[in-house]
Amino acid sequence: MAYLDNVRTFVRIYELGSMSAAARDLHISPAVASARISQLEQHLDVRLFQRTTRSLSPTEQGRIFYDGATRIIGAVEEAEAGVSAVTGAPAGTLSVATPLGLGRRFIAPAMGEFRKAYPRISVRLRLSDRSIDLANEGLDIAFFLGRPKDSNLRIRQIAQCQRVLVASPAYLSERGHPTHGEAIAEGRHDCLNLRFPGAAEYRWTLQTDDGEQAFSVRGPLECDDGDVLTDWALAGLGIAMKPLFEVAHHLETGALVRVCEQTPPVPAQLACLYIHRKHQDPKTRLFMDFMIDSILDQARDGGLAF
Numbered sequence: 001m002a003y004l005d006n007v008r009t010f011v012r013i014y015e016l017g018s019m020s021a022a023a024r025d026l027h028i029s030p031a032v033a034s035a036r037i038s039q040l041e042q043h044l045d046v047r048l049f050q051r052t053t054r055s056l057s058p059t060e061q062g063r064i065f066y067d068g069a070t071r072i073i074g075a076v077e078e079a080e081a082g083v084s085a086v087t088g089a090p091a092g093t094l095s096v097a098t099p100l101g102l103g104r105r106f107i108a109p110a111m112g113e114f115r116k117a118y119p120r121i122s123v124r125l126r127l128s129d130r131s132i133d134l135a136n137e138g139l140d141i142a143f144f145l146g147r148p149k150d151s152n153l154r155i156r157q158i159a160q161c162q163r164v165l166v167a168s169p170a171y172l173s174e175r176g177h178p179t180h181g182e183a184i185a186e187g188r189h190d191c192l193n194l195r196f197p198g199a200a201e202y203r204w205t206l207q208t209d210d211g212e213q214a215f216s217v218r219g220p221l222e223c224d225d226g227d228v229l230t231d232w233a234l235a236g237l238g239i240a241m242k243p244l245f246e247v248a249h250h251l252e253t254g255a256l257v258r259v260c261e262q263t264p265p266v267p268a269q270l271a272c273l274y275i276h277r278k279h280q281d282p283k284t285r286l287f288m289d290f291m292i293d294s295i296l297d298q299a300r301d302g303g304l305a306f
Contacts, residue, residue, distance in 0.1 A: 091120035190238035
């Protein structure tokens with residue numbers, strides 16, 4: 001197992017480009033990660049990384065070894081999956097990413113029941129509204145709202161998620177109530193935007209009489225946390241585009257009001273992504289089955305329309 005641990009550590013350092021980032025991902029100290037690489041280099045009698053105080057990059061031998069190392073790890077995972085399928089007792093650790101709103105409202109609350117059903121499965125849950133690179137971030141499953149960009153991943157559909165444009169009555173009293181996309185485009189209204197490194201230019205895709213149309217929007221405030229955008233909208237600071245399930249309560253109470261009703265947002269695809277393998281890990285399938293059923297049950301029980 002020590003050799004496999006060393007290989008796994010090498011793969012994560014290679015993919016993340018950082019000893020400390022890989023150590024955090026593997027829940028070990030940077031010193032342990034460094035020691036594992038040293039042991040691996042001694043075993044192979046080559047240098048796998050060029051190290052300086054500020055950077056770390058793979059050598060030619062490191063790049064060659066990475067290709068074989070990923071096949072080793074993949075083969076071990078498939079073998080473990082085969083054993084779990086026979087014994088009927090799935091075990092191990094899953095790394096799962098989910099958007100903040102979905103994770104807080106649906107995934108995290110269901111984790112207790114999942115652990116009761118499958119006590120030998122551990123879960124590392126990452127909540128983030130930014131784009132996720134499944135393979136390079138060592139994730140097994142990623143839930144998402146939107147349209148996937150990586151066609152090499154497997155997609156499991158959950159539902160079409162209705163989205164709405166919302167603002168507070170106070171904001172609308174001061175700035176007026178826009179009823180269509182052109183009324184908010186090009187800085188005509190303060191639009192609250194979800195922003196993170198690598199995010200695309202601000203464009204809200206709305207449904208018009210001529211089909212889907214992307215409108216450029218601007219505003220003085222942006223954040224990488226969708227719940228903060230909701231708070232800002234409630235405070236009268238602008239217009240936000242939100243999944244209906246995140247703001248349904250505020251719409252019912254009147255704290256938020258729908259705007260641009262004539263050109264509503266294009267629904268978001270609610271789905272989960274996973275990497276296809278010849279033998280799918282049973283715990284991956286079990287987690288997806290459990291959480292998808294839980295999401296849909298919670299939505300029905302709470303009267304939330306996707």
